[in-house]
Amino acid sequence: MSILNIYDIHVHGFFNGLMAPLYAGSTVEFLPKFSVRGIWQKWCESYPIEGSKADDATTVFTGVPTIYSRLIQGYHAMDPELQAASASAARNLRLMMCGSSALPLPVMQEWEAITGHRLLERYGMTEFVMALSNPLKGERKPGTVGKPFPGVQVKIIADEESGNENTGSGELCVKSPSLFKEYWKLPEVTKASFTDDGFFKTGDAVTTDKDGYYVILGRTSADIIKAGGYKLSALEIESVIIEHPAVSECCVLGLPDKDYGEIVCAIIVPEDGVKRKRDEESKPVLTLEELTTWAKDKIAPYKIPTRLILWDELPRNAMGKVNKKELKKLVVLEE
Template sequence: MLVRSLLPEVPADNTLTVDGQTLTHAGLYSAAAALAARLTGSGPVAVIAHPTLDTVVAVVAAQHAGVPVVPVPPDSGPAELTHILTDSRATLLLGSTSDPPVPGFETMPIRTDGPPAPATPAAPGDTALILYTSGTTGAPKGAELSSRAIAADLDALAEAWQWTPEDTLAHGLPLYHVHGLVLGVLGALRTGCRLVHTGRPLPARYAAAGATLYFGVPTVWSRMVASPACARALRPARLLVSGSAALPGPVFAGLRALTGHRPVERYGMTETLITVSARADGPRLPGCVGTALAGVETRVVPEPGHAVGELQVRGNTLFNGYAHRGAATQESFSRDGWFRTGDAATIDADGVHRILGRMKSDLIKSGGFRIGAGEVEDALLTHPAVHEVAVLGRPHSDLGEEIVAFVVADRVTADALISHVATTLSNHKRPRQVVFLDALPRNQMGKVQKHRLG
């Protein structure tokens, strides 16, 4: 059976297009089997994950050969690339001849001109992918994901989103993260739907894809809203999905006005895959990420006297652990076996989750109140002069922490923005300081890197 029961043994009668190049599902399986003959018996295989069909072939080939695959960002700096390769203990590095050399590692070109290899049996619980975290709190860690966890997650999402072989999925997300690779490629293969990967997530390319299902991150959707003609081209779609960071309220409203769709928001982490999502047949509310998926349990562990607390999850989508980091794996779980996400959240009586941000940087403790940075950010974004904003807490001798807003805006004063928040939210939630910037620091998935703000 192909790819440890993760993908159908018989390929769907459909196509995958990546940046203009197309293969049928059957053609992909055949190419992967040929490449797998060169990988069988190796240890983890790293793949420089360019947005190309070669990357998809390499990922499927490694799974066909029964070895873990380690997707590597193609723009990794030398130190990051060396860390990922050594930490994962990769034995092979697959890439193109144009990729820069890595000292100590030979890059093997992705070739599919040999005889096919038989699929190598492997237990569903074995590690299938090693995906590296963003490393915002230290060196990136490799999250080991099994084919069983990936399959469970994709099946739960297919049920929640009514995702079928009749869909055409379009996105332009990186092929080295959960959103772009697991959901956006393996999800299309598992459901058997057509895939159009746009190479880059540009509004014009999304508009031209003619899809029923679109995946994007908030930066992508913000750019779509800023390109009204492209956004209107998505009206015939069935579902727009947003993830990887909170979707600002004004962007949600803009998508609804231009496309006619309320976007589905979902929540997850590299270590847990997607655990919570709005449903295709359920309510989609701005600022909310829906309910727990089938097979997933969630809970909020609050501090005494407060409804807000850390979101913890357990279920069949969780990772096997961090590669070669037993202590870090153990520390990421509670004593009774729940994964500690580190995110602040609330869950209402209907099971609807609202993510307020990271416990350490986005849950601000000011004057005895617990304030979610995201709530203040959404309030600031309703001001017409504001384009981007990030809110965090700074130590304060009297309040404990004071609210500081880092803002990208046109011709507006700090006092005007502080007053604007005070007319929208409770007075204690207004920023005490506003810092104007030309741009916010972001990673490749569009997430604001708050640790880089002073």
């Protein structure tokens, strides 16, 4: 088995992407840097349409949501013959996984349509490695991170405003054999990070669906927007907006507001084709009024953004993630 790993080397990369495969006798291949062309080419070389499977063929691939979005864009830029070869090659991989941040439903659906793979989503943190996962064999539910691994205990602690523990939504807390002991030389931070009965407070807001699959609503400090008495999940709103045909990427933030506490702001990266067409017509690629009209049948009115910002790209770190706290500071400073 050969695993192509393009995660940066945090604990997930060390344990899931490197140590576990090596322990199982696999070969792990690291790319010097992320390359859309390089990944598709590697798969095509692994599984040529005419010829036998390569001896060093990739069988497992792991990536973050942004990487799959970029691979989809690269696929659509290919000529039909290369598309056919690339899709055929990708279908021969045994497993494809996605983690690190929420996977937008349209990305999951399009990737499955192209490659036949329903991405395996899981949930973990440096402090305990992995805790939740959709099943390897069984129903992988879009928009969820599955259920606890064997030996892992989880519970939801509601905040003071909701009042009911272990029901509805709240902060996810984890107790696991792989749970860390303490933060180095930070005893007060360590104490504040654990419940009295030894569960680690992840800082992630979650809920569960009717089948007990966990749904990540976002970081309690960055993805939960408190607007006019409502507590809104930025990730939920993003998952709706990303379906708009003019939107390539989006990030939803709660911006300070004197009347509502926070307002919902959407930062959008336009889809290239739509942008070119609207530019030719001397029209903005998307207006707040157009977004509101489009979204009114898809999401509750109080969740629809009241501020829209168009950017050419979203600033990301080396792992491909957007730092919403820093992004919020940047937007506020620009006002």
